Amino acid sequence: MTEHIQTAKRPFPWKSYYELCKPNVVFLIAFTALAGMLLAMPDLPSIGLMAIALLGISLGSAAGATVNHVVDHRIDALMARTMNRPVVQGDVTQKNAIIFALLMGAISMFLLVVYVNALTAILTFISMIGYAVVYTMYLKRSTPHNIVIGGAAGATPPLLGWTAITGEVNTEALLLFLIIFIWTPPHFWALAIKRREDYARADVPMLPLTHGVKFTKEHIVLYTLMLFAVTLMPFIIKMSGLIYLAGAVALGIGFIYHAVVLYREEGDDHAMKTFSYSILYLGLLFAFLLLDHYAREFIHAFFA
Numbered sequence: 640m641t642e643h644i645q646t647a648k649r650p651f652p653w654k655s656y657y658e659l660c661k662p663n664v665v666f667l668i669a670f671t672a673l674a675g676m677l678l679a680m681p682d683l684p685s686i687g688l689m690a691i692a693l694l695g696i697s698l699g700s701a702a703g704a705t706v707n708h709v710v711d712h713r714i715d716a717l718m719a720r721t722m723n724r725p726v727v728q729g730d731v732t733q734k735n736a737i738i739f740a741l742l743m744g745a746i747s748m749f750l751l752v753v754y755v756n757a758l759t760a761i762l763t764f765i766s767m768i769g770y771a772v773v774y775t776m777y778l779k780r781s782t783p784h785n786i787v788i789g790g791a792a793g794a795t796p797p798l799l800g801w802t803a804i805t806g807e808v809n810t811e812a813l814l815l816f817l818i819i820f821i822w823t824p825p826h827f828w829a830l831a832i833k834r835r836e837d838y839a840r841a842d843v844p845m846l847p848l849t850h851g852v853k854f855t856k857e858h859i860v861l862y863t864l865m866l867f868a869v870t871l872m873p874f875i876i877k878m879s880g881l882i883y884l885a886g887a888v889a890l891g892i893g894f895i896y897h898a899v900v901l902y903r904e905e906g907d908d909h910a911m912k913t914f915s916y917s918i919l920y921l922g923l924l925f926a927f928l929l930l931d932h933y934a935r936e937f938i939h940a941f942f943a
Contacts, residue, residue: 655725659708659736660701660743667922668700668796669693674925675800675815678878678932684804692759692803695750696796699763702744703792706771709736711779718837740771751803759803766795783849786831790823797925811878814869819921821869825862825898826917828855832901833910856902859913863898867891870924879931886927890920 676689708715708726712733715721725731731739744767751760774789782788797815802808831838831845832852838845847855870887873879897913 652725652730655730656739658725659705659731659739661704661707664704665697665700667918668793669697670922671815671819671925672696672796672800672803674929675797675812676804677800677929678797678811678815679801679804688755688803691750691754692800695747695755695759696763696799696803698743698747698750699767700796702740702747703767703770705736705740705743707775709733709740710771710775714841714843717841718834720834720837755803756806758806758808759799762795762799762802766792766799779843781844783844783846785844786827786846787824790820790827793823794819810876811873814872814876814878817869817872818866818924821862821866822917822921825859825866825894826914826921828859828862829901829910829913829917831855832907833914835907852907856898860895860898860902863891863894867895873928879928880935881931882934883927883931886930887924890924890927894920 673689673693676684676692708724711721712724712726715724716727721727726733726736747763747767748760751763769792770789774785774792778785778789794816797819798808798812801812801815805812828846832847832855835845835847835852839848846858870891871884874881874884874887894916897909897916901907901909901913
């Protein structure tokens with residue numbers, strides 16, 4: 640009797656493809672993009688338009704993240720934080736990852752061009768190229784100021800949300816961009832201080848390696864002070880009111896506190912606490928923007 644040996648098919652690695660998208664990062668991008676959409680108009684924008692725009696922006700961000708996995712797979716293999724990523728572990732081949740990224744990028748552009756507007760599509764495309772090519776392939780490997788310059792790509796989501804609704808770029812949209820642009824360096828440098836040995840093994844010229852930990856801590860304090868000043872601007876230009884101002888001041892004082900504690904300590908024990916707070920900070924700051932926006936609209940409608 641002939642025995643038939645059946646080889647079980649390996650299930651499609653959905654989880655690995657999901658991880659390629661850097662979902663935690665994309666979620667924060669989607670949230671700030673949604674905030675930009677809601678802040679752009681006094682009334683609630685079309686739910687359908689917001690959903691399509693959010694999907695297009697998120698897919699564009701996920702495409703850039705996937706390319707980052709492929710380009711950085713050798714670096715990722717040397718770093719404890721990234722050594723288990725799907726491309727490094729061989730769960731997804733480089734070829735399949737690139738195909739996946741191109742597919743998401745194409746769908747993103749189709750949705751944004753056909754159903755949203757050309758400006759949002761162009762800016763999303765520039766952001767994808769900025770992160771996947773300019774930052775990942777060049778800046779990350781060539782300058783300790785990589786995260787400052789490259790942070791522009793990651794600062795665009797609220798601007799994209801704004802243009803998705805209005806079709807234009809104005810002062811308020813650029814201010815939302817500026818907030819994330821200034822937030823990015825202290826957020827990432829705190830992580831870089833803690834993971835500097837990883838970056839040293841991978842030969843990535845992060846600021847703590849090229850200029851020292853103390854210099855980096857000084858710049859974290861400097862940028863948190865700059866961020867505090869920038870986050871007051873929505874109130875100054877009357878984009879937001881007292882609810883936002885109170886939230887921005889409280890959150891800003893908290894960020895400065897963490898930055899100062901990190902600066903004053905000898906080691907890096909407070910680095911991850913600063914990094915974690917920075918993520919909470921950004922989410923709550925945009926939440927206060929939205930709360931203030933709709934509270935003011937409600938009061939205006941009630942007393943009109």
